Amino acid sequence: MRIGTFLRPALVLLLLALVLRPDWFVPLFAPLAPVGGPVIYARSSLLSLSLSHLGLVAAATAAATLIAVSLAILVTRPAGAAFRPLSRTITNMGQTFPPVAVLALAVPALGFGAGPTLVALFLYGLLPIFENSVAALTSLPPATMEAARGMGLNRRQRLWQVELPLALPVMLTGIRLSAVISLGTATIGSTVAARTLGEVIIAGLLTSNTAYVLQGGLIVGLFAVLIYDALVQLEKRLSRQTSS
Amino acid sequence: MIEIDHLTKVYGSATAVDDVTLTAQSGTITAIVGTSGSGKTTLLRMINRLEEPTSGEVRINGETTTDVKPYVLRRRIGYAIQGHGLFPHHTVGRNIGAVPRLLGWPREKIRARVDELLDLFSLDPAEFRDRYPAELSGGQQQRVGVARALASRPDLLLMDEPFGALDPIIRARAQDDLRRIQRTLGSTIMLVTHDMEEAIRLGDHVAVMDGGRLVQYAPPAEIVARPATPFVADMVGDVDRPLRLLSLIPAAEVAEDGAAEGEALPRNASLRDALSACLRTGREAVPVQREEGGPGRATLAAIRARAELPE
Ligand SMILES: Nc1ncnc2c1ncn2[C@@H]1O[C@H](COP(=O)(O)OP(=O)(O)OP(=O)(O)O)[C@@H](O)[C@H]1O
Ligand SMILES: [Mg+2]
Numbered sequence: 001m002r003i004g005t006f007l008r009p010a011l012v013l014l015l016l017a018l019v020l021r022p023d024w025f026v027p028l029f030a031p032l033a034p035v036g037g038p039v040i041y042a043r044s045s046l047l048s049l050s051l052s053h054l055g056l057v058a059a060a061t062a063a064a065t066l067i068a069v070s071l072a073i074l075v076t077r078p079a080g081a082a083f084r085p086l087s088r089t090i091t092n093m094g095q096t097f098p099p100v101a102v103l104a105l106a107v108p109a110l111g112f113g114a115g116p117t118l119v120a121l122f123l124y125g126l127l128p129i130f131e132n133s134v135a136a137l138t139s140l141p142p143a144t145m146e147a148a149r150g151m152g153l154n155r156r157q158r159l160w161q162v163e164l165p166l167a168l169p170v171m172l173t174g175i176r177l178s179a180v181i182s183l184g185t186a187t188i189g190s191t192v193a194a195r196t197l198g199e200v201i202i203a204g205l206l207t208s209n210t211a212y213v214l215q216g217g218l219i220v221g222l223f224a225v226l227i228y229d230a231l232v233q234l235e236k237r238l239s240r241q242t243s244s
Numbered sequence: 245m246i247e248i249d250h251l252t253k254v255y256g257s258a259t260a261v262d263d264v265t266l267t268a269q270s271g272t273i274t275a276i277v278g279t280s281g282s283g284k285t286t287l288l289r290m291i292n293r294l295e296e297p298t299s300g301e302v303r304i305n306g307e308t309t310t311d312v313k314p315y316v317l318r319r320r321i322g323y324a325i326q327g328h329g330l331f332p333h334h335t336v337g338r339n340i341g342a343v344p345r346l347l348g349w350p351r352e353k354i355r356a357r358v359d360e361l362l363d364l365f366s367l368d369p370a371e372f373r374d375r376y377p378a379e380l381s382g383g384q385q386q387r388v389g390v391a392r393a394l395a396s397r398p399d400l401l402l403m404d405e406p407f408g409a410l411d412p413i414i415r416a417r418a419q420d421d422l423r424r425i426q427r428t429l430g431s432t433i434m435l436v437t438h439d440m441e442e443a444i445r446l447g448d449h450v451a452v453m454d455g456g457r458l459v460q461y462a463p464p465a466e467i468v469a470r471p472a473t474p475f476v477a478d479m480v481g482d483v484d485r486p487l488r489l490l491s492l493i494p495a496a497e498v499a500e501d502g503a504a505e506g507e508a509l510p511r512n513a514s515l516r517d518a519l520s521a522c523l524r525t526g527r528e529a530v531p532v533q534r535e536e537g538g539p540g541r542a543t544l545a546a547i548r549a550r551a552e553l554p555e
Contacts, residue, residue, distance in 0.1 A: 147329030150294055151343050151392075152319030165333045 008229065015222040018215065019046045029211035041200045041212050050219060052195040056114060057182045060121030065175055068126050072133030073159065084134070091130045094123035099185050103192050117189030117196070124185060125178035132174030136167035169239035176231040183224045187216070245270050246291070246400065246432060251300035253286050260286040262456035263300070268449065270305070270399075273426060273433040275447030277440055277479065283456040284436040285326060288402050291434065292321045304400065319346060322396070326404035326436070328389030330377040336362070336388050337373040343396040361391040364421060382409040387418065394425065403435045407442065419446055440479045444468065444488060452476050465492045469553055486551040491516040493550055495532045499540035504529040508539055515550060518542040 017024055022040045033039045068091065075084040099120040106116035140163060148162045187198030197216050204212025246268040253261040261283040268274040276284050289295040291302050293314045302309045309317055322343075330339050338345075340361055341354040349357075359369040365387040377385055386409045393401060406422075407415045423446060426433055437443050443450045444464040452460045452467065452475075460472035468488045471477035480488060495509055495518040508531040509517055521530045522544050529543040 141329075141332070143325060143327045143329035144331060146294070147323070147325050147389075147392075148331070150292060150318055150323035150325060150329075152315045152317075152346060154315045157346075162331060 004229075008226075011222055011226060015219065015226065018219050018222070019050050022046055022215065025215075029214065032214060033209055033211040034207070037207070037209060039211050041203060041215060043203065044195075044199070046197075046200070046215075046219065049195060049197050049199060050223070052114075053183075053186055053197045053220075054223065056117055056189065056194065056196060057121065057179060057186050060118050060182055060186075061125055061175065061179045063118075063122050064125035064178055065129055067122075068129035068174075069133050069171065072130055072137060076134060076137040077155075087130070091127045095127040097123065099124050100188060100191075103188065107192050112193040114189070114194045116192050117186060117194040120189070121182045121186060125182050128177040128181070129171070129174040132177075133167065133171045136170035137163060140166050169235050172231060172235045172238065176228060176235070179231070180224050180228050183220060183227065187220060245303075245305055246274075246434065247303040247306075248287075248291070249301050249303065251287065251290055251302065252298050253283070253290060253295060254298045259456050261290070261297075264453075264456075264458045265300075266451055266458060266461050268432065268434065270432050271430045272448040273423075273435060273446050274449045274451060275443035276434065276436045276451045276453060277438065277443040278453030279479075280438060282453040284438075284453055285404055287453070288404055288434060288436050291400075291402055292318050292323055294318075319343060319396075320398060320400070322393035322398035322401040322403075324390045324393035324401070324403040324406045326408070328377075328385045330385055330389055330392070332377050335374050335376055336367075336380070339377065339388060340392045340395050342392060347396055349396075357395060361394060364425065365391055365418070383411065383414055386410060390418070390422075397429060397431075399431060401431055401433045401435075403433060405436055405438070407437075415442075422446065440481070441488075444480075444492065452479060465489065468492065485553060487516055489553065490514060490519060490547065490551050495542050496534045496540075498542050498546040498550060499532045499534050500543070500546065501537070502529075502541050503539075504531045504541035506530055508533050509542075511535070515542070515547050519544075519547050519551075522547070 026039050029039050071087050071091075074080040075087050102120035102123060103116045106119045110116050110119065144162065144166070145158070148158050153161065186194075186196045187201055189196045190198030190202050197220050200216030200219075201213050204210065204214075204216065248264055248266050248268075251261055251264045252259065264283075264287060266274075276287060278284050286295060290297045291309070293309055331342070334342075337355075337358045340358045341349075344354045344357060358373065362369040362372055367384060367387060372380070372384070372388075377388070380388065386406065390403065390406045393403065393406075407418050410418055419442065422433075425431075435443075435446060437446075444467070447464055449461060450464050450467045451458055452472075454473075454475050460467060460476050462470075462472075467476065468480055468485055471480055477485075491514045493515045495513045495515050496511065498515065505527060506521070506525055509521060511533045513532065518530050518532065522528070522542075528545075529541040531539055532542050534540050
């Protein structure tokens with residue numbers, strides 16, 4: 001906690017510097033670049049790559065959240081319980097199918113660019129959100145649910161006023177896992193011409209420029225750490241009230 | 245008036261409630277008492293249709309409960325569940341105001357009602373209104389649970405062991421509070437307990453359940469004086485029965501004209517109090533106040549006569 005109060009701003013500043021002022025790091029990365037080669041990736045701005053990377057992850061995670069949570073709500077109603085095994089199988093398949101394979105298969109249908117990456121991230125992100133949402137919605141305190149029914153809340157009111165708020169912290173854990181996995185996985189999107197920070201890493205690999213690889217990797221890593229941390233803080237705040 | 249008509253609930257091969265019939269008058273407290281697993285909770289939950297009966301029906305003021313949607317029915321019936329069941333993500337104030345909010349009461353009225361109820365249960369509104377249930381003791385949570393059931397002033401209240409987690413002193417006070425509230429509002433209460441002492445203290449009628457069956461349904465004095473089965477006698481506690489009986493009879497009832505030494509008993513004292521006063525002071529009689537006819541006295545002989553149980 002005390003470490004966090006210093007470390008967090010320090011990491012934010014480091015990330016901002018890496019993205020906005022990469023020139024500052026020339027002395028640091030120069031030894032890793034090939035002799036006479038470029039040290040800092042300059043083919044496109046790191047800021048625009050970062051924004052596009054984050055945008056892809058946000059869109060995929062939002063879509064995965066919407067579908068996974070809706071599915072979880074559906075299969076935890078009495079009428080939908082029969083579909084639970086089937087939807088488990090589907091979301092599990094989404095996770096076991098390697099994202100690279102999804103990209104390869106999606107390109108013929110969707111063409112190069114952001115499309116196939118979105119599909120891959122979306123499929124890959126479904127499982128943790130779905131599993132956590134189902135777990136949260138099926139393990140609500142029975143006495144609270146009984147009281148909600150007993151005082152005359154109808155099904156919809158119980159869902160919105162009691163079940164979802166109580167399940168939210170555990171659902172958020174699933175969303176956090178999904179978002180962080182997507183942040184890393186999005187880098188391979190650059191193999192099919194999606195604009196992500198993977199572009200920097202791949203350029204480094206192709207030209208044996210370790211400086212590029214490190215820059216791309218550091219930025220993605222810092223985004224992952226900071227977003228993970230922010231969501232953990234949010235969960236903590238939410239579950240402080242609901243834990244009894 | 246609550247009419248429970250041949251109500252039965254079967255789970256698989258087990259019969260939780262077995263053909264129970266009883267009628268509770270409006271404005272009275274019916275205490276349902278029995279050992280664990282005797283079907284008390286199941287019986288209660290069938291009244292507000294949290295459980296659908298296997299057979300039989302319930303009528304409230306002549307109207308069959310299956311005539312309205314379950315959630316509409318439940319909004320009219322207060323329900324304090326076994327183990328408070330508070331919403332952990334809502335403050336105490338929001339918990340108590342839950343049903344009034346459902347019924348669309350204006351905000352100011354809800355707020356006033358919440359504070360009124362907190363006061364009634366000896367919880368300082370300023371201190372407790374904005375706390376979360378996790379920040380309360382077990383006994384405080386339970387009192388908030390009961391307050392929530394009372395919030396919309398329902399005509400009918402179902403309470404499942406509402407005072408189970410309270411220590412004897414707070415429990416006695418909560419029972420007195422409930423009795424007072426019930427008398428002033430004239431509400432009808434069905435209260436489940438496994439404590440015969442509580443049932444006798446609170447109930448206008450006591451329903452004794454054993455293995456899903458209703459074995460006796462009678463006013464407390466009759467339960468104590470004439471237990472219908474050995475099981476009921478056992479619940480009452482054979483040794484204490486004379487004392488239990490005395491605690492149900494007002495001292496004024498046996499008062500005769502005449503004077504006695506010592507301080508007079510208060511007007512609402514029971515014969516048990518009178519006996520205790522006699523023993524404590526070593527006298528043969530104690531002065532008692534009467535509603536009419538001025539002060540009189542209760543003699544040990546008169547008390548003893550009333551404590552005799554029919555064989
Ligand atoms: N949903 C259920 N499915 C199967 N059996 C049940 C169910 N609910 C209750 N029972 C059984 O019905 C019987 C009566 O249960 P009930 O909860 O009414 O008892 P109780 O008198 O309230 O007991 P306690 O004092 O312990 O609360 C018990 O044997 C219980 O196991
Ligand atoms: Mg019970």
